Amino acid sequence: MSGVHGMGLRLILLALLFTSTYAHSWVEQLMVIASNGTFVGSPGYPRGFVPRSDPAFSDDAMVYLLPPAGKASVTSTDNLCRETQRKKVQSEGSPRLQASAGAAIALRYQENGHVSLPETQIGKPNNRGTVYVYGTTNPKENEKLLDVYKVWNEDGTGGDGRGVLLAKRDYDDKRCYQVNGGQISQRRQTEFSHGADQYMGGDLWCQSDIALPDTASSGKPYTLYWVWNWPTAAGADPNLPNGKEEMYTTCMDVDVVDHSDSRMSTKAKYLQDQSLNSASIPDQFKQIFGSKSAGSGGVSSSAFVTPAPSQPATVPPMATVTVTSFVTSVKIVRETGSA
Template sequence: MKLYNLCILVTSAVAHSWVEKAILSAQELTGLVGFPRGNVPRESSLFSDDAMTNLLLPSVRKHNVLEESDLICKDTQSTYNYTNGSPALQNGHVTKLHSTPNKASSGLISVYGTANPQPSDTLRGVQEHGQLLSRAPFDDGTCYQINNTPESVRRRGLPQRRHWAFEGADLWCTIAVHLPSDLRKGSTYTLYWVWDWPSSEGGHHMRTEIYTTCLDILVE
C-alpha cells in the first residue's frame, strides 16, 4: 500500500482553498508532483482564485440546503483534462484561521477515491457511497505561512519535515492518503478532496460551506 500526501496551500485571505499539488511519499519524499484537473498555475495570466475554487453551497443560493444534484467537481474538473505543465500524479494560511470571521475551526478534510469516476458524480453520492480514504482537520498542527502572527512564529520553532522547494519558506498543510492495495497497473484512480468549513450566521445557525478539488493518480 502506497502513501500519498496531498499538500494544500492556503491563500493569504484564508477565505477558500483548493489542492495545489499532490506529492508522492513513502518512507521519504520522492519529489514526484501532480496537479488537480484543469489546473491554472499561479504564475499564469489566467490565474484567479475563482479559476480554482469550487464552493458548495454557491453564495447565490439563499436556502442553506445541499441539493442531491450538486456535482462534486467544478465544471473545469469534471473530466480528465490536464493542462500543459500541470500533469496528473504518476505512481512511480492556517496561522490566521483563528482571526477568520465566523469560523469556529479549520474545518474537516475528507478524501474519497474511485476507480470509476463520472462527470455526473455528485457530492451527496460520493459522501454516501464513495470510498473514504482519509479524514482529518484541515490544519495539521504544523503548517504555516510566513507572517508576524504569534502562531506562525511558534510553529516555525517546532520540529519540521523537510521542505519541498516549491514551498519556499512556508510549510504547506498536508493530509496523508493511503491508496487501496489492489489498484491495477496502468489504471487511473480518482481522488475527491472535500473541505467542510461551515460559517456561523449568528447563534447556533451554521451555513454550509464546502470546497472541493478533483485530481487523479496514474498507477504504474
C-alpha cells in the same frame, strides 16, 4: 511611538492579514511518500490545474465553493467537482501523479490563514474543518457531492458502491502555516522551521496523507476527491444566526503504475529529523501504515534509520524563490510597531 501612530500601524497589519485570507484552499500538489515518510519522485497535479505562476491564475481559477454563492444549502444537483475538473483532463505542464497501487500519497494545500489566523472567521471548527478524501476507479463526469460525501464509506458499501472513503483528516495538520504576523504562525515558524523552497516559499503547506488501495489496477487512473468541510456554527456569528454551510473540493486523478519502489513497504518507518520541505505528517503516516501492517507502531523510534529513498524529491534552486510583497509588508509593519 505615539498611541495613534501605533494604532494606525495595527490597522494596516490587520488589513493585510484579512486580505490574505480570501484565498481559500485547493490541492496544489500530490507527492508519493516513501516508506521513511519522505516525498519522492515528481509532483502530480489536480485536473485542470492553473499554477500560481500562470498569468491566467486567480483564486477563481482553482477555488470551488459549495454550496454555490447565493445558496444556503448543498442540494442533490450540486456537482462535486468544479467545471474545469469534471473530466479527466490535465493542464499542459501539470501532469498526473504516477504512483503504484498501495502507495502513500500526500495531498498538499495552502492554509491561507484558515489555520494561522482563526480570529478572522467566527464560529469555525477548532480543527479548521475536516477533510474527507474519497477514491474511485469509476468516477462520473457529473458526480454529485451528495452521492459521495458522507455516503461512500471505508468498506465501499456506501451509496451506489462505486467508491470508498480513503481518509478523514483534520484540515489543520498541526504543522502547517502561512508566514504572517499571527501568533500561531510565529510559533510554528520557530517550531517547524525549514528553508524556503520553490513551491512553498517560506510557508509550510498542509497535507492530507492517504494511501491508494492495494487493489488499484496498474495502467489505469485512480480518481481522488478532496472535500473540505468548513462550516460556521449556529449562534457564533450574529450575522449568521443559523450558521453556514461552507465546503471546498478538488478533483484529481493518479496514474496507477507498476513501480515497486513507490509501493508502501511493510517495513515502513518514519525517519525523524528529516527536512520539512519533503516530509509527510508523522501521525497521518502512522495511521496509513498502522492500517496496512499489524505491529508496525514504532513511528517515534529515532534509533531506526531507513535507507535514503533511491529517487529523491526534486529540490529546485533557491534562486527561484519569490518573496511576496505581502510578507515583506507585514515584517516592516511589525518592526516599526515594536520600535
